[in-house]
Amino acid sequence: RAMIRVFKGVEVETTLQPGHTLTVASIVFLILAFCLSSLVPGTVAAACLLSAFCWRRCKSTPVGANFWVMPSMPFIDGKPYIFLYQRAQRDAEAMDCHKLRASLIHDKNEINEKLPAGIYKTITHEPVLRVLEHCDRVHIIGQPRPFYMDTLHHILKAQTKGRCGRCKNRCASWRAKPRMFYSVCFSVD
Secondary structure, rough: OOHHHHHHHHHHHOOOOHHHHHHHHHHHHOOOOOOOOHHHHHHHHHHHHHHHHHHHHHHEEEEEEOEEEOOOOOOOOOOOOOOEEEEEEEEHHOOOOHHHHHHHHHHHHHHHHHHOEEEEEEEEEEHHHHHHHOOEEEEEEEEEEEEEOOOHHHHHHOOOHHHHHHOOOHHHHHHHHOOEEEEEEEEOO
């Protein structure tokens, strides 16, 4: 599963996340640099990666405590969209699991009001997909595409800054069976 998650992470980097065109270009230039033993393609690869990194760093905006949005790069990423993703809270180490879970549930319930209008792309699982389907401002575009199947372990570890992996009293979310994650496109009015 870990290997599948790594490959899916690379796929998200190269197809969905804003700056994905520059990421792919940097990979191509990096391969050229190795094949030609030249510093010029390597420098271009570094410039592409740095540009994508800076865009992601500067353009990410919080939508609640747990969710963030980031616009695609104009002209470079093709048709404009907004990437919705989940990120750990800054003070997650200081919060207990009950507070983190309550915060996540609160954000999921508020997402209908907090998402700016636009076309979105994201990777998510069934419970969040159900929340999106019940939002009156959200309209799913097309059919959600199955992306990969996995447990919530990597998400729980990320949200708790690793604490969840060391916990002796495993919660229901940790013990849950693997679930399908979907690539979803939707619009918000």
